[in-house]
Structures are given as structure tokens and as C-alpha cells.
Amino acid sequence: MTGSLLQIDNLSVPLPKGADRPFAVQDLSLTLNRSEILCIVGETGSGKSLTALAAMGLLPKNLPRATGRIAFEGTDLLQIPEAERMHLSGRRLAMVFQEPIASLNPVYRVGDQVAEVIGLHSDLSAAQIRQRVLDLFTEVRLPDPQALMRAYPHQLSGGQCQRVMIATALAMDPALLIADEPTTALDVTTQAQILQLMLDLRRQHGTGILFITHDFGVVAEIADRVAVMRHGQLVEIGPAAQILRDPQADYTRQLIAAVPRLDPRPPGRSFGAAVLAATGLTKTYHTRTLFGASRRVEALSKVDISLRRGETLGLVGESGSGKSTLAQCVIRLVQPDKGDVVIDGGTFTGLRGRALREARRRVQIVFQDPYTALDPRQPIGRAVAEGPLIHGLPRAEAWARALDLIAAVGLDPASAKRFPHEFSGGQRQRVCIARALAVRPDLLIADESVSALDVSVQLQVLELLAEMQQQFQFGMLFITHDLRVASRICDRIAVMRRGRIVEEQATQTLFADPKDPYTRDLLAAVPGRDWRDGPRHKEPADG
Structure with missing residues (x-):
């Protein structure tokens, strides 16, 4: 590791009055280092995604203002002006969202949508941008990248849309990549390719990756450290091998016990007509x-x-x-x-x-x-x-x-x-x-x-x-x-x-x-x- 990339100190994200608890995220502190993959796991509603949205400045407008500190390369993202944050987003920070079809504009070709990001943050010519998009589509293993650049989102499968979103996030070689369940919709072979892509990104560019997932198989495959969240609070954090093999918290042990094993159902059940x-x-x-x-x-x-x-x-x-x-x-x-x-x-x-x-x-x-x-x-x-x-x-x-x-x-x-x-x-x-x-x-x-x-x-x-x-x-x-x-x-x-x-x-x-x-x-x-x-x-x- 070469030092802290993202430092979260006492982050709290309040919920509106009448919610089932006061805070979506409460007093959360954790660190992501350069060239590190930190996986955040926990049940739905544990605050994983809202932590990521707070770092990107994308919290819903109906939520009260977040408190605490989110320091990216020493800059507190909660305190900087909106224009400065927008300049960082896309260039130095990028995010892959959980639901790709909701993130892609249905009236524009997917290649144009990736090209727009590159055009906003670079001085490349149109031909250079096109080549960069083609290279990205090839890198994320999209079939027939040349043809798919001209396709609309509805013409792609769910897994292909997710790969387009990953290509968009990687367009400017960000220092920090936040990935919110990026492999949830992918088949196992494509998932394996995307996970290898994450490892290559870390190795080749020193990218720090905050990876949100509920799949412990993914955690075992790529995580350096694991943070476990529940009800907006940090339950435990530690090296991946320790969390997977010797978890300290009862909640973590319950999560791991619920992971389905490759244990094929035996034959012999009787069926009807x-x-x-x-x-x-x-x-x-x-x-x-x-x-x-x-x-x-x-x-x-x-x-x-x-x-x-x-x-x-x-x-x-x-x-x-x-x-x-x-x-x-x-x-x-x-x-x-x-x-x-x-x-x-x-x-x-x-x-x-x-x-x-x-x-x-x-x-x-x-x-x-x-x-x-x-x-x-x-x-x-x-x-x-x-x-x-x-x-x-x-x-x-x-x-x-x-x-x-x-x-x-x-x-x-x-x-x-x-x-x-x-x-x-x-x-x-x-x-x-x-x-x-x-x-x-x-x-x-x-x-x-x-x-x-x-x-x-x-x-x-x-x-x-x-x-x-x-x-x-x-x-x-x-x-x-x-x-x-x-x-x-x-x-x-x-x-x-x-x-x-x-x-x-x-x-x-x-x-x-x-x-x-x-x-x-x-x-x-x-x-x-x-x-x-x-x-x-x-x-x-x-x-």
C-alpha cells in the first residue's frame, strides 16, 4: 500500500423524520488505501450504498445534510464547492451503479454516452475519443464492440449494459473507483472477467476500489480487506482471509452461514403431472x-x-x-x-x-x-x-x-x-x-x-x-x-x-x-x- 486514498471519519447520514431509524449511516470510520480493494458487505438497508453516494455527492436531496469527514487525497468532499466536486467526479473519482439500465439514457447510443464523459474531461479529438471508446468496450469484453457502440440500451442485455457502465467509469483512469454491486446482474464467466478487470486496474494504475457487494464469493476472489455493516454502523473490519475464515462478530458469522454452497440437490423427489x-x-x-x-x-x-x-x-x-x-x-x-x-x-x-x-x-x-x-x-x-x-x-x-x-x-x-x-x-x-x-x-x-x-x-x-x-x-x-x-x-x-x-x-x-x-x-x-x-x-x- 502507498498511503491513504479515501479517509472516512465519523460519517453520519440522517434519515427524514418518520423513518425506521434516525440514521442511514452512523459514525462510520474507515480507510481505503491506494492500490487496495476494500469490500463493504451487509444486508439491504445497512447503509452500504448511501456511504458510496455520500462520497460521490449524490445523496438524495430529501435527506438532511451528512456530517463527518470524507477526505479524498486530503480534500474533504463534504466541504468543497459543487463545481469542484463535479470536476473531480469522472476524472479522479468514478462510480458504477447497481442498476445499469436506470443509469443509461434510452434515447442515445451507448457509445455516444461513454464518449460524452471523455469529451467533458479531456481535449481529445473526435477520432481519438471514438478509438478510446472502442478500446474500453474491448477491455470490458463486450462482444462485437464496433457494432455495440451504435446500439441503444434497450438492444443490450442487462449484463452488457453493466459492462457499458463499467467502461464509462474507467474512461478517465480514476484514482478511486466505487463499485456498487457491479457484478450482480452478470453471468459467472462475465463476472470472472470483470473481477479480473478490477484486479488489473488496481495493479496497472494503482486504483483504489471501494467494492460494495453481497456476494461472499466475490469477496473471496478480490478483497484485500472487508468491512461489514449493519443498520448503518460498522460491525467489523479486517483482512479478507480473517473475516471469511474467523469472523469475530455474530452478525458476520450469520451472513457467512447463509451463503449457499455448491451442494447439488439430490434426485428422488416425486412430481405431479x-x-x-x-x-x-x-x-x-x-x-x-x-x-x-x-x-x-x-x-x-x-x-x-x-x-x-x-x-x-x-x-x-x-x-x-x-x-x-x-x-x-x-x-x-x-x-x-x-x-x-x-x-x-x-x-x-x-x-x-x-x-x-x-x-x-x-x-x-x-x-x-x-x-x-x-x-x-x-x-x-x-x-x-x-x-x-x-x-x-x-x-x-x-x-x-x-x-x-x-x-x-x-x-x-x-x-x-x-x-x-x-x-x-x-x-x-x-x-x-x-x-x-x-x-x-x-x-x-x-x-x-x-x-x-x-x-x-x-x-x-x-x-x-x-x-x-x-x-x-x-x-x-x-x-x-x-x-x-x-x-x-x-x-x-x-x-x-x-x-x-x-x-x-x-x-x-x-x-x-x-x-x-x-x-x-x-x-x-x-x-x-x-x-x-x-x-x-x-x-x-x-x-
């Missing part, structure tokens, strides 16, 4: 580039899947492999070019209007992005009760069911009258899960439904899904990039790549004896998969 039969599903997208050239993307190619009552089928694969497209074709949010879908004996193929709406009661989906899945004008209790009301349940029963489900997913039923913006990302995802379960579906599609949750809540939600499935015997199509989670909850796993299923086996068989080389690559890329026996580790920090 077929609840889903999809055959020959094919979907091809045709787009045009800036110069009118046609671009053909085969999102699905003759995919067959089946699922029985009480069974969970996992879909795994990299971003862009077709997992979400398959789910959307099953529920008919996307119309497949070819193929048939039968759910609980009833066809979805060819249904329109009211018949389709009635049939959709049998299948519900929890989307990957909780920020865009909820109506910002609707209280969460009403959002959960809406489905049962639409399908004829009396209002009192629908509201009672909504309150029960809100409690079941770990939220206070008293929060039913609050709006989505009053919840964290993980809390919003729990609301989405409750809403999907409210109509008691025959088939539940969970599209990365626990990827935004911290490990303790993730464990609760997985157990909740298992309990609800045991009680109501719905089939579950579980889409995830987290192979630990897949091993815990899935009876079978189908591995997708480039719109095709390359391998499908019982979970225990797949993990013990993967047949396809791509499956073996996925398993090898799981971050920190051996950390309980000692991290498989990165090179130490310089100095």
Missing part, C-alpha cells in the same frame, strides 16, 4: 445498423423444455444466451416465430385478448429488474393485491393475502401503504415475488429473482419459494447466473448458449459430470468457489 411443455420455440430478431445494414440475432433455435408440478427446472448460461427470451416466449410477452407452448394442459399458442389474459393466471413471472417492474404511483400492498382482484377475489381476501405475502417475503406488513421508491432494490424484488405468488400460479417463472438480494434474505426467499412450491405444487422455471443458487433449488438444470440448450441433466449429475465443454467452463468460473477452504486468490496489492 406435466405443467409446461414447450416445443420447437424459435425467435429471431432483425435489426438495422446506422448505415442500413441488416443484423440477424437468433435468440432461440428450436428449444424444447418440459416441467412437472412441484419440479424446478433451472436455466443457466451467459448474458444473451436466450434465457429471458425463452421465459418471455413461454408467457407470451414475446411472440415466438415458431413453436408451441402448453401450460397445465391448455395451449397458449394462438390465444388473444381476454382468453390470453385468463390463461396467464396460470403462469406468473418475476422479472430481473425490480426498478421497472413496479408502478411508481402504486403502493406495494395494492400492487400485490391487484392480481387476485383482477381474477375475481373479494377485496378483503385479496388485501389479507397481500399482507400475508408481504410478511412472508421478509417485509413489514405495515409498509403496504408505502411506494416503491421508498424501498431498496432488494426490497422491491421481494415485493415482485409476493405479487407473482398472489394469484397462486400453476407455473412460476423466476428470472434472476434473487440476484439483487443479500445472502440472508436470499436464503429466506429461496426457502419461501420451496415452501410455497411444496404447498401449492406449482412448477418453477428458475433463471439464474448463480450456480450456487441453482444447485440449491433446482431439480434439473438446462444450460443455454446462443439460443440453444447445450446440456440438460439432473442437478447432481450435471455438477458431478458435466458433458459439454461450455458447462465445464461455467462451473470453473464460479467466483471464490473454494473460499471456505481458503481463497483461490488474486495477487496481493502492491507496496
Whole structure:
């Protein structure tokens, strides 16, 4: 280490009157050194993200003024004028946010958005800026960087959008990079590449990285030190190896105990009748580039899947492999070019209007992005009760069911009258899960439904899904990039790549004896998969 880069002393971020506690962050003190990666972990609402936002000067305007000291290279960021802070942001300090699609402007091409940052903070020519953007897109492993520079955010997968945001943050080679859950939406192979990119950035440029995560596998892979937060306060801080292998605080031990292991579910459970039969599903997208050239993307190619009552089928694969497209074709949010879908004996193929709406009661989906899945004008209790009301349940029963489900997913039923913006990302995802379960579906599609949750809540939600499935015997199509989670909850796993299923086996068989080389690559890329026996580790920090 070569000295302190960021020094936080007695930072407190007050909450407005009526909040569940006085401070979002209270008397927090910690140091980040140059060429160091400090991971901050803790449950949703622990104050991790607000600590990062305070350092970047991005705290919500409705919060009272933060107190304490945040010194970056000796300059107190809480005291300098706004213009000086803006000059530092982007050049010397940069941040990668948790939700990329909310950070990208939908009306501008992603290459132009990265170029804008470079243009604001440099004197490079247009040609030099373009080359720099191309180099950045290549560095963060975006496929076909030349073409993607001209793409709009909606044309990219969630993982690809996140890589664009990382490229934006790296544009000016910042001294301090704050990364707020930057790998949450990424598949394991891309995640491994991004983590290696963080290590390379630290080694080559001496960048200090404040890395916020709930994934202890990521912690084991890259952290030099770990800070554990709870309810806005620092619980403990220390070297990564010590925190992972010999935590001192009970809370830290509870978090680590909740981390799912690669422990495949054994076969032998009995299942009911077929609840889903999809055959020959094919979907091809045709787009045009800036110069009118046609671009053909085969999102699905003759995919067959089946699922029985009480069974969970996992879909795994990299971003862009077709997992979400398959789910959307099953529920008919996307119309497949070819193929048939039968759910609980009833066809979805060819249904329109009211018949389709009635049939959709049998299948519900929890989307990957909780920020865009909820109506910002609707209280969460009403959002959960809406489905049962639409399908004829009396209002009192629908509201009672909504309150029960809100409690079941770990939220206070008293929060039913609050709006989505009053919840964290993980809390919003729990609301989405409750809403999907409210109509008691025959088939539940969970599209990365626990990827935004911290490990303790993730464990609760997985157990909740298992309990609800045991009680109501719905089939579950579980889409995830987290192979630990897949091993815990899935009876079978189908591995997708480039719109095709390359391998499908019982979970225990797949993990013990993967047949396809791509499956073996996925398993090898799981971050920190051996950390309980000692991290498989990165090179130490310089100095």
C-alpha cells in the first residue's frame, strides 16, 4: 500500500423524520488505501450504498445534510464547492451503479454516452475519443464492440449494459473507483472477467476500489480487506482471509452461514403431472445498423423444455444466451416465430385478448429488474393485491393475502401503504415475488429473482419459494447466473448458449459430470468457489 486514498471519519447520514431509524449511516470510520480493494458487505438497508453516494455527492436531496469527514487525497468532499466536486467526479473519482439500465439514457447510443464523459474531461479529438471508446468496450469484453457502440440500451442485455457502465467509469483512469454491486446482474464467466478487470486496474494504475457487494464469493476472489455493516454502523473490519475464515462478530458469522454452497440437490423427489411443455420455440430478431445494414440475432433455435408440478427446472448460461427470451416466449410477452407452448394442459399458442389474459393466471413471472417492474404511483400492498382482484377475489381476501405475502417475503406488513421508491432494490424484488405468488400460479417463472438480494434474505426467499412450491405444487422455471443458487433449488438444470440448450441433466449429475465443454467452463468460473477452504486468490496489492 502507498498511503491513504479515501479517509472516512465519523460519517453520519440522517434519515427524514418518520423513518425506521434516525440514521442511514452512523459514525462510520474507515480507510481505503491506494492500490487496495476494500469490500463493504451487509444486508439491504445497512447503509452500504448511501456511504458510496455520500462520497460521490449524490445523496438524495430529501435527506438532511451528512456530517463527518470524507477526505479524498486530503480534500474533504463534504466541504468543497459543487463545481469542484463535479470536476473531480469522472476524472479522479468514478462510480458504477447497481442498476445499469436506470443509469443509461434510452434515447442515445451507448457509445455516444461513454464518449460524452471523455469529451467533458479531456481535449481529445473526435477520432481519438471514438478509438478510446472502442478500446474500453474491448477491455470490458463486450462482444462485437464496433457494432455495440451504435446500439441503444434497450438492444443490450442487462449484463452488457453493466459492462457499458463499467467502461464509462474507467474512461478517465480514476484514482478511486466505487463499485456498487457491479457484478450482480452478470453471468459467472462475465463476472470472472470483470473481477479480473478490477484486479488489473488496481495493479496497472494503482486504483483504489471501494467494492460494495453481497456476494461472499466475490469477496473471496478480490478483497484485500472487508468491512461489514449493519443498520448503518460498522460491525467489523479486517483482512479478507480473517473475516471469511474467523469472523469475530455474530452478525458476520450469520451472513457467512447463509451463503449457499455448491451442494447439488439430490434426485428422488416425486412430481405431479406435466405443467409446461414447450416445443420447437424459435425467435429471431432483425435489426438495422446506422448505415442500413441488416443484423440477424437468433435468440432461440428450436428449444424444447418440459416441467412437472412441484419440479424446478433451472436455466443457466451467459448474458444473451436466450434465457429471458425463452421465459418471455413461454408467457407470451414475446411472440415466438415458431413453436408451441402448453401450460397445465391448455395451449397458449394462438390465444388473444381476454382468453390470453385468463390463461396467464396460470403462469406468473418475476422479472430481473425490480426498478421497472413496479408502478411508481402504486403502493406495494395494492400492487400485490391487484392480481387476485383482477381474477375475481373479494377485496378483503385479496388485501389479507397481500399482507400475508408481504410478511412472508421478509417485509413489514405495515409498509403496504408505502411506494416503491421508498424501498431498496432488494426490497422491491421481494415485493415482485409476493405479487407473482398472489394469484397462486400453476407455473412460476423466476428470472434472476434473487440476484439483487443479500445472502440472508436470499436464503429466506429461496426457502419461501420451496415452501410455497411444496404447498401449492406449482412448477418453477428458475433463471439464474448463480450456480450456487441453482444447485440449491433446482431439480434439473438446462444450460443455454446462443439460443440453444447445450446440456440438460439432473442437478447432481450435471455438477458431478458435466458433458459439454461450455458447462465445464461455467462451473470453473464460479467466483471464490473454494473460499471456505481458503481463497483461490488474486495477487496481493502492491507496496
